[in-house]
Amino acid sequence: MDHHEVVERALIHIEERLDQPLSLDEVADAFHLSKFYFHRLFSAMTGISLNSYILSRRLNASLPLIREGRTSLTDIASQLGFGTPSSFTRAFQRRYGIAPSSLRAHLPPLLPVPIPPLVRRPIKNINGDVVADFTLTEFAPMRLSGIVFEVDLASDYEATIRSHSNLLLQELDASVQGPCYVVYSNCQPDSTRFNVLCGIPQELRIEKPFYFTVDVPQLFCAKFTYTGDLLEIGDVLKTDYARFLKISRQETDDSHIELIQRFDDVHDLGSSYHIFAPIQKLPLDSEEE
Structure with missing residues (x-):
């Protein structure tokens, strides 16, 4: 697999496991790469750290669960790997500017977005770090x-x-x-x-x-x-x-x-x-x- 394929498959791997424990070690091991190299590669290819990306996708996955109204916010927080309901609420507010409870009240409409497409460009390795080729x-x-x-x-x-x-x-x-x-x-x-x-x-x-x-x-x-x-x-x-x-x-x-x-x-x-x-x-x- 080339670098783009590795990261694209990693995005799918993460999306399918948002309700499971996810870590740098786990994702890197799934693609038989060292965690240090995978972290550099992922950050270079997506423009965001792995932890920040996982957080954004978990918050994205919470949107339909909140709008459906069949699951409590406490259970949603637990299901998506947030330590406490308050940590979920804080992260949600930082991301969307409103509390999850406001979304449940149908204001304003927020819809989940698909896995973001990977920007394709050549990359190279300089002294162990991965950067866009220049x-x-x-x-x-x-x-x-x-x-x-x-x-x-x-x-x-x-x-x-x-x-x-x-x-x-x-x-x-x-x-x-x-x-x-x-x-x-x-x-x-x-x-x-x-x-x-x-x-x-x-x-x-x-x-x-x-x-x-x-x-x-x-x-x-x-x-x-x-x-x-x-x-x-x-x-x-x-x-x-x-x-x-x-x-x-x-x-x-x-x-x-x-x-x-x-x-x-x-x-x-x-x-x-x-x-x-x-x-x-x-x-x-x-x-x-």
Whole structure:
């Protein structure tokens, strides 16, 4: 089994045993791995520790039991491995912001969610630690033509990014070939607003609002590769980047550009893509990690 298959099977293993004692030792033994390596692998692949994941899934499993109303909260807490009803209530409130008893009163509706899909990306082992595979690379300066807009994390930013990006794609016919870039920039401290550019490295003449030509400077970056919607893997990306900075002992750059996303085919934005995260170029960083 490859790393993705091991963790995917571990997620199923956990889901089928939420009413049984679960520990790092037990889950690691089930896949014939040392607990130390399995813990690093699981955390790297999911962006969350094993114990935190088990807790979240047990709370998720409690939702239909609470709504059905046939089992007391005390029995639900015991059934799902919580030491006491009070520990169950505290964990539930931290997770959902309400007490379990409020859910039983039908306010507000909370529905269980399926096992989260595993974000697929290559990984590598560095000195015994597992991290998302990366390279250190120069992002060449380029001029991008496309659509520029502002989004606010406090609003439905996902819909905003998708709808505005589609405005660009609607202007491109089959004769336009090559990569597409999405640049995330100008995210200020204590602000939920940032700018997004969706463009291509070709000149476009589109006489409509929001269309601009922007020069992206040369940047030294950590490059990652992912499969899946960037807007749905944000937490995993943040964890990957934090682990990369810690293990590689790199520091973020003070560029106004936060991230650059590159799709190799402008007509296939559902494909794998590369993420470029600007970092400081230190004197010894002349070669790929």
